[in-house]
Amino acid sequence: xxxxxxxxxxxxxxxxxxxxxxxxxxxxxxxxxxxxxxxxxxxxxxxxxxxxxxxxxxxxxxxxxxxxxxxxxxxxxxxxxxxxxxxxxxxxxxxxxxxxxxxxxxxxxxxxxxxxxxxxxxxxxxxxxx
Amino acid sequence: xxxxxxxxxxxxxxxxxxxxxxxxxxxxxxxxxxxxxxxxxxxxxxxxxxxxxxxxxxxxxxxxxxxxxxxxxxxxxxxxxxxxxxxxxxxxxxxxxxxxxxxxxxxxxxxxxxxxxxxxxxxxxxxxxxxxxxxxxxxxxxxxxxxxxxxxxxxxx
Numbered sequence: 001x002x003x004x005x006x007x008x009x010x011x012x013x014x015x016x017x018x019x020x021x022x023x024x025x026x027x028x029x030x031x032x033x034x035x036x037x038x039x040x041x042x043x044x045x046x047x048x049x050x051x052x053x054x055x056x057x058x059x060x061x062x063x064x065x066x067x068x069x070x071x072x073x074x075x076x077x078x079x080x081x082x083x084x085x086x087x088x089x090x091x092x093x094x095x096x097x098x099x100x101x102x103x104x105x106x107x108x109x110x111x112x113x114x115x116x117x118x119x120x121x122x123x124x125x126x127x128x129x130x
Numbered sequence: 131x132x133x134x135x136x137x138x139x140x141x142x143x144x145x146x147x148x149x150x151x152x153x154x155x156x157x158x159x160x161x162x163x164x165x166x167x168x169x170x171x172x173x174x175x176x177x178x179x180x181x182x183x184x185x186x187x188x189x190x191x192x193x194x195x196x197x198x199x200x201x202x203x204x205x206x207x208x209x210x211x212x213x214x215x216x217x218x219x220x221x222x223x224x225x226x227x228x229x230x231x232x233x234x235x236x237x238x239x240x241x242x243x244x245x246x247x248x249x250x251x252x253x254x255x256x257x258x259x260x261x262x263x264x265x266x267x268x269x270x271x272x273x274x275x276x277x278x279x280x281x282x283x284x285x286x287x
Contacts, residue, residue: 114222
């Protein structure tokens with residue numbers, strides 16, 4: 001994973017099978033001047049992560065066909081190369097067991113959809129202070 | 131004079147969409163993301179929503195056709211649930227309140243494994259989806275007629 005100095009803007013990988021939500025999260029992130037790459041599945045996310053080493057944060061939907069956001073989180077955390085990349089999960093459902101499961105697996109945060117600009121500022125601000 | 135009448139119509143149409151529960155606060159959030167760089171952002175996102183949601187509704191319809199022909203298994207309802215969750219998620223993201231609410235009910239019936247209620251609930255989802263599409267198409271058509279200089283005030287709260 002590419003490390004970056006505190007205050008530098010991030011390269012965020014946004015993963016969501018919904019084109020609406022991809023557009024929305026990309027717009028929110030770009031309005032904070034971060035660089036964004038969007039993909040529509042966990043599989044494509046892993047392919048991209050294998051090719052590009054400068055991703056600073058992953059933000060992924062929970063409910064996706066074939067590979068859920070939780071499964072993507074697990075694969076990232078199991079990888080010696082990728083495990084340092086912070087992962088944020090998004091979901092439209094407030095299910096405490098789901099949230100706890102993701103946080104226990106190493107997710108940095110869990111955002112309820114619809115994601116707001118304040119959520120993005122909070123999460124990105126925290127990452128940039130690390 | 132005509133311009134201000136149309137602008138009033140735009141404001142009134144939007145107010146009705148909120149007062150009648152078709153849209154919620156999230157729609158305002160989309161409007162706040164609209165700027166000079168993306169002057170049609172809201173309409174573009176809404177167009178994406180109806181493209182994706184129509185496809186999802188078609189997938190759910192196909193799933194029902196298959197289910198009605200054979201014995202139901204728990205994973206069939208789980209599959210339905212997954213599709214509904216995706217529809218609910220994008221409904222949330224554009225502030226489509228009634229569609230989201232019907233999806234929530236539908237999802238609950240999937241969890242119960244109740245095929246009859248799933249079917250009836252799905253009809254409600256489709257109905258609310260069609261109504262919202264009609265209303266938003268009318269709204270954006272009027273907004274386009276009002277013109278870009280009026281859009282900022284038409285989009286305000």
